[in-house]
Every structure is written in structure tokens, then in C-alpha cells.
Amino acid sequence: MKASSTEAADLYRQMLRIRRFEEAILEAFPRGLIFGTTHTYIGQEANAVGVLSQRQNEDIVISNHRCHGHFLASGGSMSALAAEMMGRSTGVCAGRGGSQHLHWDNFFSSGILGGTLPLAVGMAFAQKAQQSGQIVFAFTGDGALGEGVVYESLNMASLWTCPVLFVLENNRYAQTTPVEVNLAGGIGERFRSFGIPTDEQDTTDVAKIEACARSAVDHVRNGKGPYALIIHTYRFAPHSRGDDMRDPAEIERFRQRDPLKIQATSLKKSVLAQLDVEVRTEVEDAFNQAETASMADPASLTYPIDLIR
Amino acid sequence: MKASSTEAADLYRQMLRIRRFEEAILEAFPRGLIFGTTHTYIGQEANAVGVLSQRQNEDIVISNHRCHGHFLASGGSMSALAAEMMGRSTGVCAGRGGSQHLHWDNFFSSGILGGTLPLAVGMAFAQKAQQSGQIVFAFTGDGALGEGVVYESLNMASLWTCPVLFVLENNRYAQTTPVEVNLAGGIGERFRSFGIPTDEQDTTDVAKIEACARSAVDHVRNGKGPYALIIHTYRFAPHSRGDDMRDPAEIERFRQRDPLKIQATSLKKSVLAQLDVEVRTEVEDAFNQAETASMADPASLTYPIDLIR
Amino acid sequence: MTTVLESLNRSLHTCMKTSDKVYFIGEDVLDPYGGAFKIARGLSTAFPERVITTPISEAGIVGAATGMAIRGLRPIVEIMFGDFLTLAADQIINYAAKLRWMSDDRVRVPLVVRTPMGGGRGYGPTHSQSLEKHFLGTPGLRIIAATALDDPGKLLQKVVLDENDPVLFIEHKLLYGLPVQPLNSIPEFEVRRVKADYPVYHLAINDAPQPRLTLAAYGYMAELARKAVQRLAYEHEVFAEMIVFTQLSPFNLAPLIDSVIRTKRLLTVEEGTLTHGWGAEILAKTLETIGPSLQARRLAALDMPIAASGPLEDTILPNIDAIIRSCLQLAS
Amino acid sequence: MTTVLESLNRSLHTCMKTSDKVYFIGEDVLDPYGGAFKIARGLSTAFPERVITTPISEAGIVGAATGMAIRGLRPIVEIMFGDFLTLAADQIINYAAKLRWMSDDRVRVPLVVRTPMGGGRGYGPTHSQSLEKHFLGTPGLRIIAATALDDPGKLLQKVVLDENDPVLFIEHKLLYGLPVQPLNSIPEFEVRRVKADYPVYHLAINDAPQPRLTLAAYGYMAELARKAVQRLAYEHEVFAEMIVFTQLSPFNLAPLIDSVIRTKRLLTVEEGTLTHGWGAEILAKTLETIGPSLQARRLAALDMPIAASGPLEDTILPNIDAIIRSCLQLAS
Numbered sequence A, B: 001m002k003a004s005s006t007e008a009a010d011l012y013r014q015m016l017r018i019r020r021f022e023e024a025i026l027e028a029f030p031r032g033l034i035f036g037t038t039h040t041y042i043g044q045e046a047n048a049v050g051v052l053s054q055r056q057n058e059d060i061v062i063s064n065h066r067c068h069g070h071f072l073a074s075g076g077s078m079s080a081l082a083a084e085m086m087g088r089s090t091g092v093c094a095g096r097g098g099s100q101h102l103h104w105d106n107f108f109s110s111g112i113l114g115g116t117l118p119l120a121v122g123m124a125f126a127q128k129a130q131q132s133g134q135i136v137f138a139f140t141g142d143g144a145l146g147e148g149v150v151y152e153s154l155n156m157a158s159l160w161t162c163p164v165l166f167v168l169e170n171n172r173y174a175q176t177t178p179v180e181v182n183l184a185g186g187i188g189e190r191f192r193s194f195g196i197p198t199d200e201q202d203t204t205d206v207a208k209i210e211a212c213a214r215s216a217v218d219h220v221r222n223g224k225g226p227y228a229l230i231i232h233t234y235r236f237a238p239h240s241r242g243d244d245m246r247d248p249a250e251i252e253r254f255r256q257r258d259p260l261k262i263q264a265t266s267l268k269k270s271v272l273a274q275l276d277v278e279v280r281t282e283v284e285d286a287f288n289q290a291e292t293a294s295m296a297d298p299a300s301l302t303y304p305i306d307l308i309r
Numbered sequence C, D: 001m002t003t004v005l006e007s008l009n010r011s012l013h014t015c016m017k018t019s020d021k022v023y024f025i026g027e028d029v030l031d032p033y034g035g036a037f038k039i040a041r042g043l044s045t046a047f048p049e050r051v052i053t054t055p056i057s058e059a060g061i062v063g064a065a066t067g068m069a070i071r072g073l074r075p076i077v078e079i080m081f082g083d084f085l086t087l088a089a090d091q092i093i094n095y096a097a098k099l100r101w102m103s104d105d106r107v108r109v110p111l112v113v114r115t116p117m118g119g120g121r122g123y124g125p126t127h128s129q130s131l132e133k134h135f136l137g138t139p140g141l142r143i144i145a146a147t148a149l150d151d152p153g154k155l156l157q158k159v160v161l162d163e164n165d166p167v168l169f170i171e172h173k174l175l176y177g178l179p180v181q182p183l184n185s186i187p188e189f190e191v192r193r194v195k196a197d198y199p200v201y202h203l204a205i206n207d208a209p210q211p212r213l214t215l216a217a218y219g220y221m222a223e224l225a226r227k228a229v230q231r232l233a234y235e236h237e238v239f240a241e242m243i244v245f246t247q248l249s250p251f252n253l254a255p256l257i258d259s260v261i262r263t264k265r266l267l268t269v270e271e272g273t274l275t276h277g278w279g280a281e282i283l284a285k286t287l288e289t290i291g292p293s294l295q296a297r298r299l300a301a302l303d304m305p306i307a308a309s310g311p312l313e314d315t316i317l318p319n320i321d322a323i324i325r326s327c328l329q330l331a332s
């Protein structure tokens, strides 16, 4: 199935939004605008955009530390995300969470690797129990496959036929560690050994990812239980900031398959130019809006539960 | 390879020791002799005896809650084990551990499922680092495959080529839960997905288990890394005591392949009769010795580390 | 006569009947077994769709239940032995307890984790502990302890049906077989329930003179402490009053302060190990509140693992005689 | 000038050079990266066989290191952020800390788990905590906290080379960049190292009058407390003395008691959340020891997670002004 040109443009636009947003974040650091650190999605945009193109309105997205791309592709507000990272009252979580702890509508992320997966399974269980038709998209990296709770989650998801799509983004590194050093055996085998069917793709072509996601989501939405989409990908930027130990030649080689470049080939020059302007403006506006918002107010702090009652 | 008749008799004798010991333990409970609870090995004797026949002097054995069989087959003292369960000062751990927390020489067990496996991997790592030639036997049940740390351990063992033999005793139940209810996918696949080769056997024939263990141990001892021996088995007695929810007809069916009966067929009546007497006497002596020993003395208690210094 | 076990079990039936959002999740919880301590008995027969027996995955099931709770269910997780809570520590401390606050209060997590704690049964070092001390003071986590007093089932029911934040619900194993004791049925004691969402109980010997000291306790230790208070009165003519907590964290100290302002002497009794235990916070907060006239001590388990052998276990854990000794020292 | 980071890093080099039993294990610890906070820098180049980079498996690596320790090695585990210790809680509490005792002292576990704790860098709720409070009081576990005072590298070296029981070694992130301060180099303070295996430090302003109160602190908070003590003296003419702990659990209270017997006023300062924190035990034990003349308070983080946004984080965590305020209240 060939995507219409508007669809193709939209996929490109969404990837471009992520790319430009992340670049702007990296630029904002030296200006002292951002608290904490960040993990940018640069290079992996096709995954979030391709997979989440199959998300329906109320579906749930569970993300990890590298969550900006997932958040934006889930429809999260760009200015609220910028504001969150700048510690503003208008941030996604009013400045409480920062870069890796986002909650908005049906979107959740956290900074402890692997621990989000049982949550994803439980949420999927709840949607099934309530026959809501909603499914859960759960994003994880290759490194998180080191965490035991991941396997506890796969087992439960499979035993209980939970409507969850595991999206495993293998960007070939966990922080500085190549996947071969961290992971014995195979990624696909790990899922399949729990009776979870897999589709494994080595691609940054958003159209291809979209197509794979479509059949994966079909499986999940039709009550056939969990499914794992394993995407071999690459990140172009450092793990967080300035901590890149990879061979620059390797990065260059992978940049040849920049998802934006690939998708650009199916779009007219004029469309690309227009999208470029549109997105630049959107990102600028988002950052301006964030920067002019007030800092999170300590008076807004509350205790997590009533201390005495 | 056919075992000589002395070897065959010895395998039988070892299984019989475990059987009679466990029966004596169950009988001792109503007499108020035993503290806490127990998990008997009745029905699974061929696993410990067959596998540990391949153990060399200084090899390490890591066991779980169902540890009496592993302990006795590792050469542990029967009277010290009885004494431990009776809370005597002469117990394996002077009454501190009880039924499931044993340490003696190179034998270790504990009561938290799964958590023994990273220990086994670390010990194997240490033996390899010290080029001691020692290997680690790590026993686990099917139910413990629910614990995430098991997979963390398989991954490390495989990545680091650790000399550890995983012995997975699938007795088809975890406490009251049938394995199908607890475990999605397959047991063998779980190990193999971490690059760990497996041998899977549905047998209670100690000679067969011994033979399989021999090649498994060869693999491990020759520095080829971890190996998993998966033995489908059955326990005849309740999980601990009086908590048996299984269909009696099912138990009866499995009793047909009682490892003792199978091994008895290769032995002369006279040998069997003699072994019967020998082992009965040994067990009686062990219990008498335990029962007449002094109770663990509170004055022997020490703090686990110096409180102040 | 109703035992604590029956009270909790009935309460769970009521909860599941009252709300079809309530799910019960744990290892070996199906009938006829009904869980290692039988608290779940009958549930899976009555509510087969909503009782889920799970793999042996303490972290996973607490995490999954957290996910369910976020999405509108009211899951109750049974952790078979409280000793295994360590396996779920990350899910409890870094997930369940934080999610509401991190989301600027938009996510709610009505999760209940129930678990038996405590020794006295010879189960040895990994099945006898009172590990709640490691979870006390976790921001965002409520910790409640059942007692035999009053109505443990009602306490659990409130936690399951009315709470919207995560709760760790502690049940001492030795409570299960004890009879539930309605407040007006406790011989020789006058008992007041101090008004609070999670009750605090004030116990004093009937018609006793001014008490010389205050005991604070929870769970099974409240039973031992009550017997000690009785013996102190009859055998030693030392009169004490007692405050029994059900909510351990966060806590309402007012009833204790009321008493200690009068007695100036405080003894806390807990079964967990002494150092950095529950009593430390009670002493510290009481001291901060009432200032420099307080005399206080703590009684708790020795700072070591719990042995399987009876005589050793008896020595390690607090008992009535030890409570009496501590009280006499404090009162003298 | 040596930073705390350099001191710890050099110490690790020394340890690995001194004993070939020492192994270094953790996530992303190989050169050129050398671990998230660079404490391991150079180790894998110098000792390639004995530096093991691991999968992201906190429970697994602590368990594996426990196994190594039992079998004669001296493993040092780096947990990348202290917030992840929850994942290893079972291995620490139910395995490493219990194995010696359970075996009737025949097994020894010379394991060191090192980890950075603390906030102040905007990392948000899962990367800023001081979770040591959940591990304090674990029987069989020693908890040591690095300070900038004296010689943090030597402290670590002792733990790695001389200990035969498991140690949790806490390093506050904000210490790393600070200069190490030899005891005789601290302007305006007279510092005594109280003789003990794990030193306790006594700090007093040079030639000051009798102190009115005692501060107790550890780690990075000891730095803030010291500055507060200085300002209290100069700006408020309130003189305080300070006790700095390196061994948090178990602990040697004698030096603190010595001081409090004189001042009768005690303030504890810690960065973890207040309730059931480190200070609770210090207050409780001090009260039990010196009896009814003590006035005491605790300063700690607010009982909530730690926000990423600077102004929020600053409000949640204790700071110098708050220490001064608490001292003034206590002294008045």
C-alpha cells in the first residue's frame, strides 16, 4: 500500500518536529535554560512516528528515559515539553518530572529502566478487563533487556493475553555499551521464548515501520495477545549530552540512513521547504512560550499523600 | 555405557537415603520435633543423585527451598540436617537456618526463589577467574522461572562464559500452581534465548540422568560456558505439608515411574534388602543423634557485624 | 467468635461484592488453596474473573497491579511472605508511590499490597521478618498494620474501597488465628478509638490510678503489650496506658502526645529489628514535639536475622517478659 | 588540590594494584567513559581483566558480586545512581547481609556496593534521591558515607581491602567536584578525628566559647552544616559544634553523646526525606542514652519526591539557610 502524499508529508513533518525539537533542546543547554539532563531521539524518529501512526485516540503509550519523540508523536504539547525541561509552571508535569518523567493524558514515562513494562502489562490488562478496546504501546531500548522485571512482564502479558505491543528500539548501544556486550542470545528469541510473536526490522524507513506497526497493532487489537516489534535503529546524538564514545565513522555510516532523508525522497522540494519553515516556527514558538512562562512556584508543592488525617 | 552393579547400587542407595530421610521428617512433625516447615524431595531423588554423581570434590552446589535431596546427594551429614530442622546446636547451621537455609562446605541454599542464581553465576565467575577448575551446579524449580533475576543471571552467565550447570527441575507445579498457569512459552526456549545450550529430559531414571549430566558437565568443565539440564519430573509428597491440591489419580500415575522402583529393577533382591536395612539404620541413627543433641543455645547468638568499633 | 483471618477474608468478599473494580492478585491464591495463609479462601470461586493467580514475580505483579490501578481498577496484591517485599521495592518506592506526585496529581494509584509479616513460627531467616521498617517514610506510600482489636476487616475494607493512593497493608502471621476483639469486649481495659480515618486506640486499665508510662505498639506486638500492661498492673502495681497504631506511615501522633505529656515516659514495642526501626521515628517525633522532659526506650528484635530454632527465635524477638522488664526499668 | 572524585578514583587504582582479588563491576564502567560519574576512569585500561562492564541488571550484578565475594574475590559494584538500589534490595537485605550469619559465621561476604546519591542537579524524581534511609538498620550490612573531609579515598580503601562483610558505600554527587579537605586545612575550625575504624569527626570553631548546640551530619550535608556553623558564629554569635559520621549503620554514637551531654541541644541534618530517616535513629538513641534533658530537631528533605525544576528542588532539599534557621530555633 502506497501512502498518499499528504500522509507521507505528515510522517515527515512529525519526524522533523522531533528532530528540530531535540536540536533546540541541545542548544538550550549551554544557555542554562534546562534543568538536569536529556536523552534525545535524534536518529530514531521513524520508530515513534511510524509506530504511533497506528495509535487510536485513547490508546496508551508507555515510554522510557528517551521519551521526547514518543511524547511528541503521541500528540503531546511541544511547548509544555520545553517548559517542563525548563522547570516552568506550564510544564507537562508543572516542573516536577523534567525530561524523563512525563505524564500527559494516556502517556507515561519514567527514568528507571525496565520498570515501566509491568505497568504496561497491568494497564493492558485493565483495558481488556474493561473491554475498552484500547491497547498499550510500550517502548523499550535494547539495554533495558538487562532488567529482570522485563521478563516477568513478558510472561504475564503472554499468560494473560494482554493487548500490549512491545516496541523494542535496538539502537545498538546502552549508554556507552554495545548491545553485544550486554546481551547474550537474541532479542527476538527472548520475546518468542515467552510465546510472544515478533516482527524484527532493520530499518529507518518510516513508511516501512508504519506498515509493520499496522499488522502488529492488528494482532494486538484483535485480542490475540501481546506482540513485539523489534526495530534495529541508531541514534545520531550522544546518549545524553557529550558522552559519545562511538566511532565517528560508524555514526557517519548510519547517518546515511537518516530517516528524514529517506522520507524526504518521497516528497516534493516545495513541500519540504514549506514543512521546514512550519516546523522551525513551531519549535521557536514553543521555546519562546516556555521561556516566557513563569518558573514553577515552590508554593505549588504538595505532599504526595495527606500526612495526617 | 552400562553402570557396574556397585555403581547402580550406590545410585539406588543414595536415592533411598533421601527418600527415607524425607519420610522420617514428615513423621517427625506431628511429634513436635521440627521447627518451621519443610519441602520434601520425595519423587525427585533421581535428579539430585543423577546430576551430582558428576560432581567433583570441590564443585559448588547452589540449591533452593527444596534442598534436602541436594544436600544429602552432595555429601552433607544426615544427622546434622535432622538436627538443623530440630533446632539443635549440632545442626548444619547451628539452628540458625532451618530447613531451607543450609550452608555446609561448598553447599548453599536459601528460601527466596530465584535469588540464588546470580550467586551461582558469581561463584562460577570466581572459580573461572581463579582457574580452580571447579564448576557450579545450580538447582531451580519451574516456578522460580517467574523471577526476573533468573534472566539477569542467565544473561550474565552466558556473556561471561561462566562454568555453571543450571539444573531445572520441572515438577510440573509451583506450590499449587500447574506450570502451564505460571509459564508462557517454553522452558528450553527461555534458556536457549540467552545462548545457553540445553538438554531436556522427561525421565526419573537415575541412570539416564547421570548420563545426561555427564555430557552437560563435560561442556561446562571444558570452559564452553553455561549449560541447562531441564528435567521433567514430579514430586509425590505435598509442596510442604498437607497442602496438596493435586488430583490423587495424577499422583498415582506418576508414582508408576518412581525413580526408586525404576532403579530397583537393575538390582538383585538381596542387594535391595541389604540396602533397605542399611539406610533404615542410618536414618534412625541420624534422627536419634539429632534428637539427643542439645537445643541451640541462645548464648551462641552473635550479631552479624560488630555493632560498634 | 471471629478470627482475624475470618475477618480479613470476609472483608475481601465484601470488597469484591461491593465493587467490580476490585481485583485480587497473587501467588497460589485460587481455591481450594486460597493463598498460603488462606486469606483469599472462596474468592476465586465467588469471583472467578477477578481473582488472578500469578507467576512467582513479586516485582512484576506489584508493577502490573500499579498499571491496573492507574487505569481504573482497584487491585489487591497478596505478597505471600512480607520478606519478599524487597523484590518489589523498586516498584513500590520508585513507581507506585511516586506516580501521583510526579504527574502533578493527575494520576491516582489505588493499589493495595497486602502481606503477612513476622516470626514465631520457626520459618527461619527469610520467612519470619518484619520488613516494614524499610518502607516506612516512603513519600507517597501509606502503611497500615492490622490488629486483632476492633475490626481488622473493616480496616482492610476502607483501604481497598476508599483509598486512592498506594497502601502497604501489613498482617502479622500470629494475628490470623486470634479472635477479633471488639473494643467493648476487652476484659479489664477501657478502650477508646481516637477519631481518625485510620484509628488510633487508647487502652487503659479500668479504674486505674494515673498511669506512670505510655506504651506504643502496633500489630501483634499490641497483643503482647496489652498482656504486659495487665501483668504490670497486677503483679507490679505499675500502671501504664497504651496507644495502638493502625496507620504507621504517615502517622497521627496526637493521641500518643496526649498520653506522654501526662506520663513523660514512653516505650515503643515492635517486632522488627531495633535500629532504624519504627520506634526511632516515634521517639524522635515525640521528643521534637514535647521537648526536654521525655524519658523513652524502645523494645524490638535484636539486630540480627531471625533463627529457625525455637529457643534462638524466642531470644531474638520481643516477648511479654521483655516488655515488662523494659517498663519496669523505665518506670523506676 | 585533589577533588573527592580524584581521591576515590585514585583509591580504586590503589586497591586494584594492592590486591588481585579486587574486581570492579558495573554498568558502563569501561574506559574511556569510566562510569557515569567517572569514578572508574583508567581502571579498565590498567586492569582490563578485573573490570567488568555489565548488563543493566542491578539485582543480578549485586547477586553475582555476592557470589564472587563468597568465593574469595573482593568485588566492588558500582550502581550508577543510588535510586536504583531498590532493584537490588532483595539481594542486599535477604542475601548479602544474611549469608554470614545464617551460615553460623562460616561464609564471609567482602562485597562493596558503591553508589552516588543526592540531588541538586535537576535530575528529577528517579535520579536525585538519598535512599540510604531504606537500608539503614539492615542487620549484617555496613553503610558508609563519603565526606569531603580528611581522606575519602582512604575510607574507600579500608572498605575494599579490609572489610569482610558487605558494605554499602554512599557518595553524594555534589561531593565529587569538591576539594578534599585534610583535617588541618579547614579554616577557622579545629577538627578532631575520633579514634574508630570508621572515623567520626568533631568540628568546632577555633577558640570559640562553650557551644550552645550540636549538629550531626554526614556526606554532603556535612559541608552545608559546616558553612552554617560558621555563619552562625559570625552572623549570630551562636556557637555550635559538629559531629560528622562516616559509618551510618551500625554507628558509634559516643562522640555525639560526649558533645550533647554538654550542649543538651541536637540538630541532625540529612538530605533524605525526613520521616523515618537517619536522624530519627540518632535522636532516639541519644534520648535513650542521655535521658530527659535533651532538646532536639531534625532537618531533612520534605517528605515528597524530588522535583526536576530548580526552584522546586531547592525548596524540597535542605540548605544552609534552613540549617541556620533550625539552629537558631533550637538555641533560643
Ligand SMILES: Cc1ncc(C[n+]2csc(CCOP(=O)(O)OP(=O)(O)O)c2C)c(N)n1
Pocket: A039, A065, A066, A111, A112, A113, A114, A140, A141, A142, A143, A144, A145, A171, A173, A174, A175, A239, D027, D056, D058, D080, D084, D087
Ligand atoms: C534501572 C536503571 N539502570 C540504569 C539506568 C541508567 N541508564 C539510563 S539510560 C541507560 C541506557 C539504556 O539503554 P537502552 O535501553 O538501550 O536505551 P537507549 O538509551 O539506547 O535508548 C542507562 C544504563 C537507569 N535509568 N535505570
Ligand SMILES: Cc1ncc(C[n+]2csc(CCOP(=O)(O)OP(=O)(O)O)c2C)c(N)n1
Pocket: B039, B065, B066, B111, B112, B113, B114, B140, B141, B142, B143, B144, B145, B171, B173, B174, B175, B239, C027, C056, C058, C080, C084, C087
Ligand atoms: C521470592 C519467593 N516467592 C515466593 C516464595 C514462596 N514459595 C516457596 S516454594 C514456591 C513454589 C516454587 O515452585 P518451584 O520453583 O517449581 O519449586 P518446587 O517447589 O516445585 O520444587 C513458592 C511460591 C518464595 N519462597 N520466594
Ligand SMILES: [Mg+2]
Pocket: A141, A142, A143, A169, A170, A171, A172, A173, A174, A175
Ligand atoms: Mg539502546
Ligand SMILES: [Mg+2]
Pocket: B141, B142, B143, B169, B170, B171, B172, B173, B174, B175
Ligand atoms: Mg515446581
